[in-house]
Amino acid sequence: xxxKLKRLAFEPWGNYAIALAASVQCLNVEPWTxxxxxxxxxxxxxxxxxxxxCLSFKACTGHFLEAAREGVEYGVMVNSVGTCRLRYxxxxxxxLLEERGFKLFIFGLGYDGIKPPLxxxxxPRPGPFLKCCVRARAKVLAVDAIEKYAWHTRARELxxxxxxxxxxxxxxxxxxxxxxxxxxRVKESIPVRFKKIAVKKDAIPLxxxxxxxxxxxxxxxxxxxxxxxxxxxxxxxxxxxxxxxxMKNIFGIGMWGRHSRWTLKRxxxxxxxxxxxxxxxxxxxxxxxxARGGYDGVVHVCPTGCMPEISVRPILRKISTDMxxxxxxxxFDEHTSHLGVITRLEAFxxxxxxxxxxxxxxxxxxxxxx
Amino acid sequence: MSGxxxxxxxxxxxxxxxxxHLYPGMWEVFFRSLGLSVVVSAKTDRATVERAALISEPxxxxxxxxxxxxxxxxxxxxxVVFIPRVLSTLTEHIxxxxxGSLPDCAVAQFGDETPILTIDxxxxxxxxxxxxxxxxxxxxxxxxxxxxAAAAAxxxxxTERNGLKTCIDREDDYFLxxxxxxxxxxxxxxxxxxxxxxxxxxxxxxxxxxxESIESGPIKWxxxxxxxxxxxxxxxxxxxxxxxxxxxxxGCDSIVMEVFRGLLWEKNIPYMTLVIxxxxGRAGLDTRLEAFxxxxxxxxTLDNAV
Numbered sequence: 259x260x261x262k263l264k265r266l267a268f269e270p271w272g273n274y275a276i277a278l279a280a281s282v283q284c285l286n287v288e289p290w291t292x293x294x295x296x297x298x299x300x301x302x303x304x305x306x307x308x309x310x311x312c313l314s315f316k317a318c319t320g321h322f323l324e325a326a327r328e329g330v331e332y333g334v335m336v337n338s339v340g341t342c343r344l345r346y347x348x349x350x351x352x353x354l355l356e357e358r359g360f361k362l363f364i365f366g367l368g369y370d371g372i373k374p375p376l377x378x379x380x381x382p383r384p385g386p387f388l389k390c391c392v393r394a395r396a397k398v399l400a401v402d403a404i405e406k407y408a409w410h411t412r413a414r415e416l417x418x419x420x421x422x423x424x425x426x427x428x429x430x431x432x433x434x435x436x437x438x439x440x441x442x443r444v445k446e447s448i449p450v451r452f453k454k455i456a457v458k459k460d461a462i463p464l465x466x467x468x469x470x471x472x473x474x475x476x477x478x479x480x481x482x483x484x485x486x487x488x489x490x491x492x493x494x495x496x497x498x499x500x501x502x503x504x505m506k507n508i509f510g511i512g513m514w515g516r517h518s519r520w521t522l523k524r525x526x527x528x529x530x531x532x533x534x535x536x537x538x539x540x541x542x543x544x545x546x547x548x549a550r551g552g553y554d555g556v557v558h559v560c561p562t563g564c565m566p567e568i569s570v571r572p573i574l575r576k577i578s579t580d581m582x583x584x585x586x587x588x589x590f591d592e593h594t595s596h597l598g599v600i601t602r603l604e605a606f607x608x609x610x611x612x613x614x615x616x617x618x619x620x621x622x623x624x625x626x627x628x
Numbered sequence: 629m630s631g632x633x634x635x636x637x638x639x640x641x642x643x644x645x646x647x648x649h650l651y652p653g654m655w656e657v658f659f660r661s662l663g664l665s666v667v668v669s670a671k672t673d674r675a676t677v678e679r680a681a682l683i684s685e686p687x688x689x690x691x692x693x694x695x696x697x698x699x700x701x702x703x704x705x706x707x708v709v710f711i712p713r714v715l716s717t718l719t720e721h722i723x724x725x726x727x728g729s730l731p732d733c734a735v736a737q738f739g740d741e742t743p744i745l746t747i748d749x750x751x752x753x754x755x756x757x758x759x760x761x762x763x764x765x766x767x768x769x770x771x772x773x774x775x776x777a778a779a780a781a782x783x784x785x786x787t788e789r790n791g792l793k794t795c796i797d798r799e800d801d802y803f804l805x806x807x808x809x810x811x812x813x814x815x816x817x818x819x820x821x822x823x824x825x826x827x828x829x830x831x832x833x834x835x836x837x838x839x840e841s842i843e844s845g846p847i848k849w850x851x852x853x854x855x856x857x858x859x860x861x862x863x864x865x866x867x868x869x870x871x872x873x874x875x876x877x878x879g880c881d882s883i884v885m886e887v888f889r890g891l892l893w894e895k896n897i898p899y900m901t902l903v904i905x906x907x908x909g910r911a912g913l914d915t916r917l918e919a920f921x922x923x924x925x926x927x928x929t930l931d932n933a934v
Contacts, residue, residue, distance in 0.1 A: 310882040341725035346883045349846060353890050530732045532713055535725035565879040568687045569726040569733070576736035589687060 263288040267325035267333040267362070269318050270295050272476030273401045274501050276433045281394030282334075284387045285380040290330050292321070293429075294479040299324045304592050306354050312343065313561035313591050314473035317480055319351050326360035334376055337366035341535035342566055395505070396441045397432060402502040403445060404428045407452040409496060412489030413463035416456040422486060424451050464493040464610050467548040469541040470559035471567050474590055475499040481559055481590060482599040488557075491607045496553075498544045499537070529573050536566030545574055549581035554610045556583060557603075562591040584610060637767065640745065641667040641706035643698030646691050647714045647727060649813040650837075651756065653788035654781045655710065658760055661777035662769055667705045669698040672816035676701070677906050690817070690875035690906055691810045692726055696737070703738045708745045712759075715750040718850040719841050722752075724880050757782060789838040800866050802831040803921075806855045806888070807873035808880075809837050811904070820910050821873060821902065824917045832871075852884045859891055869898040869924050871917075876905035898924055 266287040268278055272294070279289035292299075295317040303320025322333050335348040348366045355362050365376040377387075404425060412421040428448055435441045466488055474480045475497055488495050503517035515521065522543035523533075530542045541558060548556045558574055560567035571587060578585040586606045588599065640659045642648060648655065648668070659666045670676075672694055680690075680697035688696070702709060711734050714727040731746035738744070747763040749756055757778055764774025803825065811817050812834060825832050835858035842857040859870070870892055874881040885901055892899040900920045902913065 308882050308886050310877060310879075312879075341722050341728065343879055343883050345848065346846075346887070350883060350886055353886065357890070529736065530729060532715070532728045532732065534728045538725070538729065563687055563689075563877050563879060563882075565725050568685060569692075569729045571685050571687075572733040573729065573736045576739075 264332060265290045265325075265330040267291065267322060267330045269335065269473070270321055270477060271473065271501075272478065273405065273429055274398060274476065276429060277394050277397035277401055277501075279433075280397050281390055284382045284390035285376070286382070287332065287380065290325055290328075294477055295321065296479065300479070300592060306358070310563060312564050313480055314471065314477075314564075315343070315347055315350075316592060317473070317477065318347065319354060322351055322355060322362060322364065323358070323360070326355055326358075326362040330362055333362050333364040334367055335364050344536070393438060393441065395502075396438055396445075397435075398505065399502045400432050400441055400445045400448075401429070402500050404432070404448055405497065407448055409485065409489065409494055411452050411455050411457060412486070413492055413494035414457035414459075414461050416458060418490060420455045421452070421489065424455060427451070461492070464554040464607060464614075465552070466493045466495050466607075466610070467544060467553050467556040468495055468497045468499075468559055469544050469548075469556055470499075470537070471561060471564050472499045472504075472537055474559050474561050480561075481588075482594065482596050484557065484559065484588070484599070484603065487600055487603050488607070491604060493554075493607055493610070498540065529577060530570065534566050534569060536564070538566035538570045541567060542570050542573055542577070545577050545583065545585065546581070549577060549583040553583065554614070555586065555606065557586045557588055557606070559588050559590070562589040564589075584613070637664065637707040637745070639665040639667060639706035640708055640710050641702035641742075642669070642710045643695055643702055644669045644671060645695040645698040645814070646810045647695075647712055647730070649810040650714065650717055651785055652809075652813060654756075654785040657784040658777050658781035659710070661780045662764065662767070662773060665706070667702055669701045672698070672814050676816070681906055687877065689726070689877040689879065690904065691808070691814070691878075693906065694814070694817075695730070699734060699738065703742050708743045709734065709738070710745045713746055713748045715748060716752050716850060717749065717756070718839075718853065719751050720844050721842075721848055721850040721853045723850055726879070786838070792834075801868055802833050802866065804858065804862065804867050804870045805832050805834045805873060806858075806870060807834065808851045808875070808878070811873055811875055812837075817875070817904055818873060820913060821871075821917065824914055825921075828918065828921055830921055847884055847887065849880045849884070852880050856884065856887070856891075859888060859895075862895065862897065864895050864897050867897060868928075869900070869920065871920070872899065872901040874901060874903050876903055898927070 264287050266282050266285065267290040270292040271278065275291045275293045279291060282289050299320040300317050301320065302323045303316035303318070306323060307316045307319050318335070325333060335351065336344065337348045338344045348364050352364050355364070365379065367374055367376060408421050408425040415421050428444065428451060431444045432441065435444050468475055468484065476499055478485065485495050485497065500517065503515060506515055507519045522540055525546055526539055526543040529546070530539060533539050545556055558567070558571070574585050577583060584606070586602065588602065642655060656666050656668060676694060676697045679700060680693035683700055684693040684696035699709065711731045713731050714723045716722050731744055734744050747759055747766070749759050760778040760781060761774050764777065765771065807818065822832070835854050837851060837854055839854060842854055845853060845856050845860070847853045847856045872881070872885060872888065874885065889899055898920070900916070902916065
């Protein structure tokens with residue numbers, strides 16, 4: 259009989275969980291994750307966490323608690339070296355778990371020496387490890403591609419729900435894809451599948467940019483499924499947190515990409531001359547990009563009290579008045595009402611539509627590039 | 629703002645909040661020694677708190693809200709408003725991320741009404757002394773004049789700090805107060821607590837925020853790192869309790885409070901957190917302080933009885 263594999267839990271980071279699951283296979287562990295937080299998990303996290311910690315921390319802590327209850331042996335958590343609270347999450351989560359008598363050990367995903375501790379512990383052979391990394395990267399890029407098609411199609415679909423169905427089918431196939439060849443096949447099938455959805459051909463939907471904190475942008479439970487709500491209201495969204503692009507920043511490669519730190523810094527320079535931390539610089543730079551790129555509006559999404567994101571809000575407001583870009587500020591915590599979010603987004607979309615009919619008509623022949 | 633223009637500034641204004649308290653008394657003396665007249669906003673009062681609630685970002689922490697209100701009060705009072713970009717006040721440590729965007733936020737909020745003067749303060753790259761020298765040369769002052777001003781400023785800060793109670797070894801049976809310098813030195817926020825403690829005849833001290841360097845620990849935020857360091861060296865025989873004075877929505881404190889709680893649990897020292905917000909309910913504060921001090925008193929008598 260095959261020996262039972264030990265399990266490794268990691269943060270529910272939206273659909274990227276599929277790709278991250280692929281990356282740990284070479285460590286000879288079974289991945290344990292979800293694509294979104296559940297209400298029960300969040301409740302666990304809220305009960306255990308300090309009250310003014312951010313929603314991302316609570317959700318993630320709850321996730322690890324749930325994993326520990328199910329007897330998962332290991333966890334992995336990013337520990338950044340930045341100024342944000344994220345730096346201490348692993349340490350604190352480990353403390354909270356130990357205080358509750360759980361055995362789950364959380365590895366930090368960061369460098370302290372040559373190898374990250376996780377790699378040092380499991381010590382995979384270089385061959386399969388590299389193969390896994392390549393496969394995970396391919397899956398991340400595939401997830402990005404699928405989502406981009408979904409954002410585009412959802413705003414135009416004739417029958418509500420078609421896009422989400424196709425999106426889920428594609429993600430399911432991607433999850434099952436084991437080899438690079440399979441991943442490529444799934445990737446090639448994406449445009450074909452989305453093209454089959456019946457759409458309003460001549461529609462010019464509103465274009466809304468989603469900026470802000472990465473976890474809330476990507477965890478559809480935490481952001482109350484903002485992408486689908488806006489898509490259902492006939493607005494095409496663009497979520498500016500793309501892990502495919504972010505990976506280049508993490509590993510410090512690709513200075514000239516559209517989303518590289520260097521480009522963002524140059525873009526944000528008139529308004530923000532410091533990195534701040536987290537994705538604050540990205541938010542400012544992407545707001546400017548949206549204003550220049552002819553977006554109808556942006557939604558700034560972050561957990562309540564998020565240190566980096568909240569600290570740049572006055573700057574976003576200034577950009578909004580200077581560049582005539584409507585900005586909706588949405589903070590999320592465990593008390594955020596789902597209906598409240600829907601109402602705010604509906605009102606925002608109504609205002610943007612009214613701006614189109616009343617204001618200048620340049621939106622009819624604009625070209626949006628991101 | 630071009631380089632030659634800057635020498636025209638005759639007066640500098642600054643808000644008496646947040647970064648101002650990180651280097652107590654230093655900036656005023658620096659600018660005054662350079663021959664500029666200095667306007668510092670009035671001390672925090674009820675009106676400041678009310679203005680903060682009106683004009684500041686609602687999700688900011690209390691000190692940052694107060695900073696916005698103080699800033700609003702000094703805009704237009706001088707030729708230029710000074711707001712440094714504090715990235716680190718202690719080597720191998722970093723400042724709260726919210727301080728990094730302050731000058732940019734000030735430009736966004738008040739840039740149309742006043743020029744903003746800024747300088748990076750990053751102890752990891754250069755000492756605050758050198759930052760002052762650079763600021764002086766940016767303002768167009770001669771090297772000697774800036775050097776004298778910076779020296780005067782540093783010694784003024786030292787005198788100011790020596791006047792404060794800090795962690796000294798001689799005291800026995802004291803309470804350690806943990807708080808960010810900008811809470812500690814803002815009398816409106818902290819005085820009710822200190823007043824109550826004094827009224828109960830309790831001895832209290834706080835960590836030495838003026839220390840040059842500390843051993844590198846797990847907490848990388850500068851003030852929180854100093855607090856953590858002080859707790860590590862705390863003697864349970866001498867310190868009877870720790871009171872953590874925090875501002876509502878302080879991101880740093882939300883994390884370090886849990887760390888401190890774990891640490892003090894192991895050391896068997898009672899720990900209480902008091903969160904202060906912009907609402908005026910002092911009775912709750914008094915009750916909690918009384919209860920904490922009383923229960924520590926009972927703890928000693930009970931221990932002796934056993």
